[in-house]
Amino acid sequence: MDMSIEDYLAQGGVLSNPTNVPARYRAELLKLMTSFVDSELAGAAGFADIINQGPGIAERMAAARIVQEKTAHAGRVLRVMESFGVNADRYANHHPWTARLPRDADIGAARGDHDMRLAVFNYPLDGWTDAVVMNLLMGLAVGVQMGDFQKLSYQPLAEVFRAIAPVEARHGELAEEGLVRLMGEGEGDRILTSVSYWWPRVAASFGQAGSPRFKALNAMGLRHASNEAMRAQWEAEATATLDRIGIQPG
Amino acid sequence: MARFHDLTVTDVTKTIRDAVVVTLQPEDAEAFDFTQGQYLTFRRNFDGQELRRSYSICAGRQEGRIQVGIKRVDGGAFSTWANEELQVGDRVQAMPPMGSFFTPLDPAAEKQYLGFAGGSGITPLLSIIKTTLAVEPGARFTLVYANKGVSTIMFREELEDLKNQHMGRFNVIHILETDAQEIDLFTGLVTQEKCAELFKGWIDIEHVDTAFICGPEPMMLGIAAALRAHGLTDAQIKFELFASAQPGRARARVVSENAASAANQAEIAYTLEGATQTVTAGKDMSILDIARANQMDAPFACKAGVCSTCRCRVLEGEVEMVANHALEDYEVEKGYVLSCQSYPVTDRVVVDFDQ
Numbered sequence: 001m002d003m004s005i006e007d008y009l010a011q012g013g014v015l016s017n018p019t020n021v022p023a024r025y026r027a028e029l030l031k032l033m034t035s036f037v038d039s040e041l042a043g044a045a046g047f048a049d050i051i052n053q054g055p056g057i058a059e060r061m062a063a064a065r066i067v068q069e070k071t072a073h074a075g076r077v078l079r080v081m082e083s084f085g086v087n088a089d090r091y092a093n094h095h096p097w098t099a100r101l102p103r104d105a106d107i108g109a110a111r112g113d114h115d116m117r118l119a120v121f122n123y124p125l126d127g128w129t130d131a132v133v134m135n136l137l138m139g140l141a142v143g144v145q146m147g148d149f150q151k152l153s154y155q156p157l158a159e160v161f162r163a164i165a166p167v168e169a170r171h172g173e174l175a176e177e178g179l180v181r182l183m184g185e186g187e188g189d190r191i192l193t194s195v196s197y198w199w200p201r202v203a204a205s206f207g208q209a210g211s212p213r214f215k216a217l218n219a220m221g222l223r224h225a226s227n228e229a230m231r232a233q234w235e236a237e238a239t240a241t242l243d244r245i246g247i248q249p250g
Numbered sequence: 251m252a253r254f255h256d257l258t259v260t261d262v263t264k265t266i267r268d269a270v271v272v273t274l275q276p277e278d279a280e281a282f283d284f285t286q287g288q289y290l291t292f293r294r295n296f297d298g299q300e301l302r303r304s305y306s307i308c309a310g311r312q313e314g315r316i317q318v319g320i321k322r323v324d325g326g327a328f329s330t331w332a333n334e335e336l337q338v339g340d341r342v343q344a345m346p347p348m349g350s351f352f353t354p355l356d357p358a359a360e361k362q363y364l365g366f367a368g369g370s371g372i373t374p375l376l377s378i379i380k381t382t383l384a385v386e387p388g389a390r391f392t393l394v395y396a397n398k399g400v401s402t403i404m405f406r407e408e409l410e411d412l413k414n415q416h417m418g419r420f421n422v423i424h425i426l427e428t429d430a431q432e433i434d435l436f437t438g439l440v441t442q443e444k445c446a447e448l449f450k451g452w453i454d455i456e457h458v459d460t461a462f463i464c465g466p467e468p469m470m471l472g473i474a475a476a477l478r479a480h481g482l483t484d485a486q487i488k489f490e491l492f493a494s495a496q497p498g499r500a501r502a503r504v505v506s507e508n509a510a511s512a513a514n515q516a517e518i519a520y521t522l523e524g525a526t527q528t529v530t531a532g533k534d535m536s537i538l539d540i541a542r543a544n545q546m547d548a549p550f551a552c553k554a555g556v557c558s559t560c561r562c563r564v565l566e567g568e569v570e571m572v573a574n575h576a577l578e579d580y581e582v583e584k585g586y587v588l589s590c591q592s593y594p595v596t597d598r599v600v601v602d603f604d605q
Binding site: 003005007008011012013014015016017019020026027028030031034081083084085086087090091115116150151155156158159162 | 303304348349474475484485489492549550573
């Protein structure tokens with residue numbers, strides 16, 4: 001009758017509260033949450049500076065909405081972190097979320113000194129068109145990630161991701177609508193430049209192929225699709241979306 | 251951040267031989283306004299070591315009182331103490347209600363709920379059942395309740411009362427592991443196969459909106475598999491697991507035999523927000539805990555070596571970092587450590603939280 005938590009998780013078991021998560025699981029779960037929260041906060045902070053560069057009211061409203069919702073999503077995951085003892089108020093303010101590296105910094109997939117944001121969120125946006133392109137490519141990547149996150153073995157977090165996934169998906173759609181408009185305004189070349197800048201950086205955010213960590217995370221029910229499978233899915237979706245808009249990256 | 255509050259024990263009642271229902275009166279009633287299915291985390295010192303244990307609330311929301319069910323676990327210090335020594339008038343400490351083992355209720359809804367409880371897993375389900383039947387007049391609830399035998403069924407009478415009170419809306423199927431019953435299907439363990447049998451005639455699985463499961467691990471796996479095989483999505487299945495092996499006593503870090511000698515004391519200089527303070531402490535405490543014990547406002551969040559909020563830089567001396575899930579190699583090379591995971595090694599250590 002007795003079953004270890006590790007066996008339970010390996011067989012698809014679900015955990016529901018912080019009291020009996022194993023230490024390693026707790027660590028990986030918190031790491032996953034901090035990475036998400038830091039990425040959302042850094043993404044929102046970077047995008048906030050772009051709002052005023054929106055060419056019209058509709059664009060500025062869309063950008064403001066994305067900033068508001070990404071911040072709210074960070075807050076919802078922070079609530080789950082709070083149940084593990086994290087001081088959410090302090091956490092939300094302990095990093096300069098707007099900080100960015102130079103545009104030409106080459107950090108690969110490494111994270112910064114101060115937080116767990118995905119490497120891609122360390123690069124600065126270069127104007128409105130660039131921000132929309134980044135938001136489209138990253139939005140699609142988040143969509144792929146959300147598909148996996150909704151199957152997480154920690155139920156309170158999986159529930160948050162189920163609730164926010166449609167809203168995150170809408171951010172990608174807003175970006176696509178924005179790019180269609182920019183194409184019509186003759187921004188094609190600038191879009192292409194931004195796509196070639198962001199494509200490898202977003203692709204790197206899926207991590208290395210054949211990651212040894214995947215197996216361990218998979219056994220804990222914290223990951224289901226491999227890095228390479230998720231990246232391939234993103235590449236297919238991003239290629240199809242750009243094709244729809246009429247952009248053929250070299 | 252969640253804090254511990256004082257509560258007074260106003261009643262202790264035995265439900266079965268080795269389980270008690272404890273009624274509590276919180277000093278701060280507002281902080282203990284709970285949602286059905288939530289739990290309280292208690293703390294108590296046993297032989298100088300703090301032990302934390304979580305127990306589900308078994309009262310309904312509308313009852314206006316806080317009750318938890320505590321079943322005695324073999325070798326469990328907290329549950330044994332609660333069953334054998336806890337008395338009316340005692341004061342206990344608990345954090346405000348936590349947990350998400352519930353779905354929002356809507357008085358206008360007409361939903362069908364299915365609950366599975368194994369042994370003391372009944373406690374949160376009792377709260378959910380009582381609250382749901384009271385708040386949603388159109389709700390129907392079926393409970394599958396697994397126990398070893400008749401004598402170990404917690405809240406047996408209370409469940410019968412609920413059946414009478416909500417005639418036709420609440421149904422209990424008792425599955426007993428060892429005691430024979432009139433219907434063969436109701437004897438044995440609640441496995442995936444048993445569930446499949448129950449779904450044939452006893453439970454209208456096609457119309458179930460939400461299922462709740464609280465029991466031991468193998469039971470949860472079997473039931474979840476059966477529910478999924480019958481078309482329920484992950485979003486429709488709510489789990490609550492209090493593992494049979496909740497983490498044991500707070501593990502003290504292994505220290506050498508002469509732990510009490512001066513050789514195991516370290517002098518640590520902290521720089522924090524521009525100010526420097528030097529303290530002496532045992533080497534069995536983390537750099538972070540020593541700072542906090544000395545009223546220094548050192549930053550921390552997860553205390554698991556993960557979030558890196560507690561990062562500091564060692565400028566002099568040596569510490570041992572027992573876990574690191576946050577710092578990259580190059581940071582460690584620069585002397586950064588996670589203070590929550592780092593213990594003094596040398597007799598003098600200088601750390602800086604400002605770098």
